[in-house]
Amino acid sequence: MNKRQLGKSDLYLSEISLGCMSLGTDEKKASRIIDEALDAGINYLDTADLYDFGRNEEIVGKAIKNRRQDILLGSKVGNNFDRNKEDWFWDPSKEHIKKGVKDSLQRLGTDYIDLYQLHGGTIEDNIDESIEAFEELKQEGVIREYGISSIRPNVIREYAKRSNIVSVMMQYNALDRRPEEEMLDFLHGNDISVLARGPLAKGMLSDHAKEVATKKADDGFLQYSKEEMLAITEQYTDYASGERSLNALALQYVLHHPAVASAVFGASSVDQLHENLGYLEAAPMTEQLFGELQALTKPIKYDKHR
Known part of the structure; x- marks a missing residue:
């Protein structure tokens, strides 16, 4: 498995990595998915305190108990939740971030997190206070690096200007x-890496593209109408070949740009993982193929996410 440097840090992530949100609550099943991912060369696992209101971190923690030294572990903070009420509110305060990391460390059964990420954010937040919290946690040694999980360009630009983030998940x-x-x-250009989540577009770019698009495209997808989505997936499936699967093609697409350190996919079964x-077996992506895939779709822009 090839690895890519995360920003300017000394963390090197496998090109594809496992997003843990989809693992579910069956510990045995989740542990098997994680074990097989790690055995295949994946070294980055991405979770968050909010996933299943902390339960996901607990499951991941148990699964990696004897393999902590083999992995890079990422989690997130910023959603102040009540597990019993299954409710939460946005809280990027220094107080919550510093309490949140202690709770996550306990659930994960570890004494450090490799990549700690702010799980959202708006331009109205006290960004300097959030940054101060992450910097202190880094100095204390409970996190190695920090980043943000955001699709808001204005927020991302502020963190790029004012902080030492090494990554943005989007x-x-x-x-x-x-x-x-x-x-x-x-x-x-700012030596900040991207962790690309949703590389398979909810399955509409997977080996099951037509089937998934038919089920999910009723309301369209982003700026695509249902008709456009079905037409695109029809053309996209023509790229399935002995050289690469559609899943592999989708992952290769997002990894084409050098800013992307890892494509973070979810898996709720061992079959999906495989x-x-x-x-890993796919023929390399070519510039021509990348251009053809771009031509199938729209160069849409961020609109409301500011």
């Missing part, structure tokens, strides 16, 4: 090309 795939228009070159691991 949705990016061949259908959601918003990062291409405004963010990828900017972040690359479909994505087909990436």
Whole structure:
């Protein structure tokens, strides 16, 4: 598995990595998915305190108990939640961030987190206070690096200017090309890496593209109408070949830009994991192929996310 440097840090992430939100609450099943991912060479696991109101971190923690030294672990903070009420509110305060990391460390069964991320954010937040919290946690040694999970260009630019973030997690795939228009070159120029979540566009760019698009495209997708989505997936499936699966193609697409450190996919079954691991056997992406995929879709821009 090839690895890519995360910003200017000394963290090197596998090109594809496992987003843990979809693992579910069956500990045995989740542990098997994680074990097989790690055995295949994936070294980055991404979770968050809000996933299943802390339960996801607990499950991940148990699964990695004897393999902590083999992995880079990412989690997120910023949603102040009540597990019993299953409710939460946005809270990027220094007090909550510093309490949140203690809670996450306990659930994860570890004494440090490799990448700690602010799980959202708006331009109205006290950004300097949030940054101060992350910087203190880094100095204390409970986190190695920090980043943000955001698709708001104005927020991302402020953190790039005012903080030492090494990464931004954002949705990016061949259908959601918003990062291409405004963010990828900017972040690359600032030595900040992208963790691309949703690389398979909810399955509409997977080996099951037609089936998934038929089920999910009734309300369209972003700025695409249902008719456009079905037409795109019809053309997209023509790219399935012996050289690469559609899953592999989707992952290769987001990894084409040098700003992207890792494509973070979810898996709720071992079968889904294996479909994505087909990436390891795929023929390399070419400039011509990348251009053809771009031509299928729209160069949409961020609109309301400011």
